[in-house]
Amino acid sequence: MSIFDGIFSSKGRSSNYKNLIQSQFLDEINTIILVLENLDYLDKETIKKKLESSNEKIALSTFNKLNINSLKEQLPNLSKYYPMISLGYGKEATKKLQSSLENQSVVKYDSKNKEEVKEELIQIANEYIENYSELLISIEKELQEYKEKLKAENEIKELAGRLIVKMKEQQLGYPMDLEREIIKMSNSLRNQKYGGYSDSLIEEFKELCKKEIESRKSRNITSYEILRYIEDNIYSKKIAHYKQDVEQTEKQLIALSNANLPDSEKEVRKEMIILTLRKSYGHEININKTINELADRLFAISTKETEEEFINKATSLVNELRSQNKEEIFIVASLNVLYKSYANKDIKKQEQHQETIEQYMENLLNSLKNTEEGYSYGEEAINQFREEFKNLIRTEKNNPKELLKSKCQQLKDLYQNNKEVFIQWIEDRLKTYKGNDREGYKEELNSKVAYMLSLSPRDLNKYFEKDNEEKKKKVFNHNQMVALKYLARKEYHKTKNKEKYNETLLRIRAGDIPFTEEKIKEALSTIEMITIFDEENLGTDEKILGALDFIDSTLFNQMIEATQNVSIKNKH
Numbered sequence: 001m002s003i004f005d006g007i008f009s010s011k012g013r014s015s016n017y018k019n020l021i022q023s024q025f026l027d028e029i030n031t032i033i034l035v036l037e038n039l040d041y042l043d044k045e046t047i048k049k050k051l052e053s054s055n056e057k058i059a060l061s062t063f064n065k066l067n068i069n070s071l072k073e074q075l076p077n078l079s080k081y082y083p084m085i086s087l088g089y090g091k092e093a094t095k096k097l098q099s100s101l102e103n104q105s106v107v108k109y110d111s112k113n114k115e116e117v118k119e120e121l122i123q124i125a126n127e128y129i130e131n132y133s134e135l136l137i138s139i140e141k142e143l144q145e146y147k148e149k150l151k152a153e154n155e156i157k158e159l160a161g162r163l164i165v166k167m168k169e170q171q172l173g174y175p176m177d178l179e180r181e182i183i184k185m186s187n188s189l190r191n192q193k194y195g196g197y198s199d200s201l202i203e204e205f206k207e208l209c210k211k212e213i214e215s216r217k218s219r220n221i222t223s224y225e226i227l228r229y230i231e232d233n234i235y236s237k238k239i240a241h242y243k244q245d246v247e248q249t250e251k252q253l254i255a256l257s258n259a260n261l262p263d264s265e266k267e268v269r270k271e272m273i274i275l276t277l278r279k280s281y282g283h284e285i286n287i288n289k290t291i292n293e294l295a296d297r298l299f300a301i302s303t304k305e306t307e308e309e310f311i312n313k314a315t316s317l318v319n320e321l322r323s324q325n326k327e328e329i330f331i332v333a334s335l336n337v338l339y340k341s342y343a344n345k346d347i348k349k350q351e352q353h354q355e356t357i358e359q360y361m362e363n364l365l366n367s368l369k370n371t372e373e374g375y376s377y378g379e380e381a382i383n384q385f386r387e388e389f390k391n392l393i394r395t396e397k398n399n400p401k402e403l404l405k406s407k408c409q410q411l412k413d414l415y416q417n418n419k420e421v422f423i424q425w426i427e428d429r430l431k432t433y434k435g436n437d438r439e440g441y442k443e444e445l446n447s448k449v450a451y452m453l454s455l456s457p458r459d460l461n462k463y464f465e466k467d468n469e470e471k472k473k474k475v476f477n478h479n480q481m482v483a484l485k486y487l488a489r490k491e492y493h494k495t496k497n498k499e500k501y502n503e504t505l506l507r508i509r510a511g512d513i514p515f516t517e518e519k520i521k522e523a524l525s526t527i528e529m530i531t532i533f534d535e536e537n538l539g540t541d542e543k544i545l546g547a548l549d550f551i552d553s554t555l556f557n558q559m560i561e562a563t564q565n566v567s568i569k570n571k572h
Contacts, residue, residue, distance in 0.1 A: 023502035025105040027059040028118055032125040033098050034058060035066060039088040039132055040436075041079065043070040062118065067126045071136055077143040078136065081153075081160040086437030089128065093173020096220035097128065135171055139163045161443050169224050176223040180451070182209045185235045187379050192242055194249070194274055198282030208234060242281065249277045267340075271333035279329070287318055290332050294339040300393055301343065301356040310342050360401055361389045364408040368415075375415055378454030385411065385456065414457065422449040424569075425562040467555040483523040484508045487515045490523075 034056055038047055047068065051058055072079055079085075089097070101121055112120070139160070146159055168174035186206060189197040197205070209230050216226045252273050256266055279285050291314045299307040314335055321331045365386060368377045377385070392407060393400045426445045433441055455463060488508065492501035507514050515523075 019503050019506055023499060023506055024114060025101075025117065025121065026502050026505065027057075028062045028121055029098060029101045029105070031058040031062045032066075032101065032121065033094045035063065035068070035088075036097070036125065036128055036132075037088040037091070037094055039068075039129065040085050041070060041072040041075065041136075042068050042129070042133060043072060044068040062122060065122050067129055069133075071133060075136060075140045077147060077156070078140050078160060081143065081157040082164055082439060085164075086435050086440060087164070087168070088172070089132070090168060090172050090174030090222075092175055092220070092222040096173070096222065097124075099220050100124075132172075135167055139167065161439070164440065165443070173222045173224075176227060177451075178209075178213055178223050178227060181227055182206055182230070183380060185209075185231070187383075189235070189238060189242070192239075193246055195278050195283055196242065196281065197238070198278075198284075201282040205234070205238065245277060245280065249273055264337075267337045268330070268333050271336045272329055275329050275333055275336075285329055285332050287328060287331055287335070290335050291315070291318070294335060296390070296394065297358075298339065298342055300358040300361075300390075306342065310339070314338060357393060357400055357404075361386070361393070361404055364404055365389070368408065368411055375412060376450070376453055377411070377415065377456070381454060381456035381459065384458065415453065418460075419449075419453060420566055421559060421562045422452060424566045425449070425558055428558065428562055428565065464554075464556045464559070471554050479524060480513075480520065481508070482527060483520045484513065484515060486523050486527055487519060 034051055035047060035058070038050055040046065040050075044066075048058075048063065101124065104121065104124070105117055142163060143156060143160055147156055151159075169176050186202050189205060190199075190202055212230060212234070213226055216229065217223075221229075253270060256269055256273065259266065261269070275285060291311065294314070295307050295311050298310050317334060317338060318331055321334060326334075365382055367373060368375050368385065369379075369382055389404055389407065392403050426442070426449060429445055430438070430442060435441060452460060452463065485505075485508065488501060488504045491504065492498070495501075504514055513520075
């Protein structure tokens with residue numbers, strides 16, 4: 001059927017064969033992908049103008065065959081409450097589709113001619129467009145139903161934004177912050193009844209999730225699909241397994257409570273049952289560590305004298321039980337019972353409503369996540385602050401409450417300062433925004449601010465550092481791609497071999513680097529000079545990004561600018 005039949009002995013399997021076939025449909029596939037990423041309200045002329053204005057080349061014959069029919073008149077609510085839509089399929093979805101279309105072009109080529117293959121590809125694209133139309137119409141229907149319930153305008157607008165975000169992440173293939181979702185799941189595993197999963201098992205969970213994410217991303221699986229897989233096949237199973245074991249543990253505790261045993265023996269056995277559960281989920285059973293931890297907890301609610309008395313009694317108890325050849329778990333259980341006897345005494349002493357240092361600490365921590373008071377630190381940050389507060393309690397024996405109060409106020413002041421800067425940052429970003437979806441962009445910025453405000457100072461710095469690394473990598477990848485495309489065009493102008501040019505572009509898009517490092521460096525140097533003297537006539541994919549472009553793009557630098565703008569405002 002094809003000229004290539006005589007060239008390749010293993011038709012359809014040779015990578016060269018595949019590349020050659022795929023290159024024949026490069027323009028059609030690129031056109032489909034570009035259109036699907038810019039569908040908006042499905043106005044064909046608007047999409048065409050948008051792509052042309054961004055210097056994107058499209059195959060008109062393919063474009064004209066796509067079933068794009070404007071929906072704006074059918075979406076009165078969506079176009080009103082989400083007017084400047086900039087939407088289509090996300091990069092994750094289109095990357096997956098592109099790979100599928102390229103494979104389809106090879107598979108179909110074995111039994112169909114070139115024009116028939118093109119029609120098959122267009123048919124697939126039209127199915128995606130139809131699905132997109134149905135999604136927008138479903139949102140419109142939901143907004144109308146909500147409106148009929150006489151809801152306020154701002155509520156309907158908020159709902160529109162939420163529905164769009166949900167659709168983008170769950171159905172259109174826009175990326176999600178998987179790292180943040182894994183942290184949420186980790187916290188849930190850690191905070192289960194009786195202590196949940198240990199830190200070591202949590203790290204194993206995170207590592208397993210990381211491997212699944214990397215593996216599935218390499219197969220063009222969307223982040224939402226990855227998240228669903230992790231939730232359904234890893235996280236939910238771990239939760240279910242733990243709850244099942246908790247249920248069995250509590251059955252043992254009920255049976256123990258009904259047993260005809262002395263209360264003292266029951267208390268020790270109760271602790272052993274719980275410790276057995278904790279041990280099975282990675283928690284360490286260590287006698288010396290237990291004494292130290294219980295002593296610290298006792299000091300937080302009592303006095304130094306009581307703490308020292310407890311340590312002496314605990315040490316004596318350990319020596320006695322060791323002399324009886326008791327297991328380590330039995331000894332630790334006995335220490336827990338001893339601690340409870342001391343703690344209960346102190347609780348009784350506090351019937352005058354005297355607040356313990358531990359309760360005082362928790363009240364301060366709760367104030368840091370009280371949205372009514374204007375603070376929304378996240379659980380991860382609160383856990384960090386709790387450890388910091390505990391260290392302060394250990395080091396400051398005389399008046400720990402004042403120290404905790406001062407530290408808490410510092411965190412509140414920092415939160416308010418950050419909030420002011422972040423609000424200014426949103427204002428600065430909106431001033432420079434040139435897209436069509438201003439409301440969507442604002443919503444995205446607000447979401448980022450909410451997340452940044454939830455972080456501890458330590459994690460916020462890590463977030464800025466991560467952003468720096470990502471931006472640096474982005475600049476490098478962009479510049480490398482510009483250089484590779486430049487070299488490909490240069491090679492084409494020299495050889496006039498369109499087939500070879502398309503093959504080179506395919507290799508570049510696949511992550512292959514068909515030119516030497518020396519040639520890339522030379523290309524970057526040449527493009528840099530062209531950028532200086534002829535920037536206005538260059539497209540975005542033809543210009544390299546310099547050090548200033550990188551610095552200007554980083555969150556850290558943008559926050560410095562926002563801080564300066566806040567300072568100027570406050571002076572006036």
